[in-house]
Amino acid sequence: MTRRLRTITPLLAGLATVVLTGSTALAAVSPAQDPVAVGPGQYFTATINGTSADPVIKVVCLGPIVAGETGHPLADQYLEVQLAPTSSTVVGYTGSAADSIDVLFASASSTSVLTLTAYYVPVEIPTTLELPCGGTGTVTFAPAPTSPTARNLTLAVSYGNVAA
Numbered sequence: 001m002t003r004r005l006r007t008i009t010p011l012l013a014g015l016a017t018v019v020l021t022g023s024t025a026l027a028a029v030s031p032a033q034d035p036v037a038v039g040p041g042q043y044f045t046a047t048i049n050g051t052s053a054d055p056v057i058k059v060v061c062l063g064p065i066v067a068g069e070t071g072h073p074l075a076d077q078y079l080e081v082q083l084a085p086t087s088s089t090v091v092g093y094t095g096s097a098a099d100s101i102d103v104l105f106a107s108a109s110s111t112s113v114l115t116l117t118a119y120y121v122p123v124e125i126p127t128t129l130e131l132p133c134g135g136t137g138t139v140t141f142a143p144a145p146t147s148p149t150a151r152n153l154t155l156a157v158s159y160g161n162v163a164a
Helices: 003-028
Strands: 043-048 056-060 070-073 078-083 100-105 113-116 135-144 153-161
Antiparallel strands (some): 043 078, 056 070, 100 113, 100 135
């Protein structure tokens, strides 16, 4: 082996490692899922800010907070529904008639219903909602129109005051 080849071989090996490691990392990232229309006979799950386990909705409440006070959600917080296997334990079901899923905030002092018509499409939580400055509540994902076989999915949420 020539001196030049001995010098360049470790360099090429290092470069190959970087390229292979980078391609492995890219392969580990799941590809973006195309939207799928909501329709009858579908099991679904939901996330709030990327999780269904103990999600937190950040709320802006200024000044001293008293019990029952409300504020507006911070921008850039999202809800999303995804198709779920029938074996999942915490799922909703669109029933025989649904072509959308309504999102209802049980703790909101202002009435606002978000309507989701596709899975895998993050939808921003409106900053116009009035939500509790702290504590817990629920967000319900309700198939619409409903039918006798439809099943809502309700997630427990915590409200966190970011101005506290």
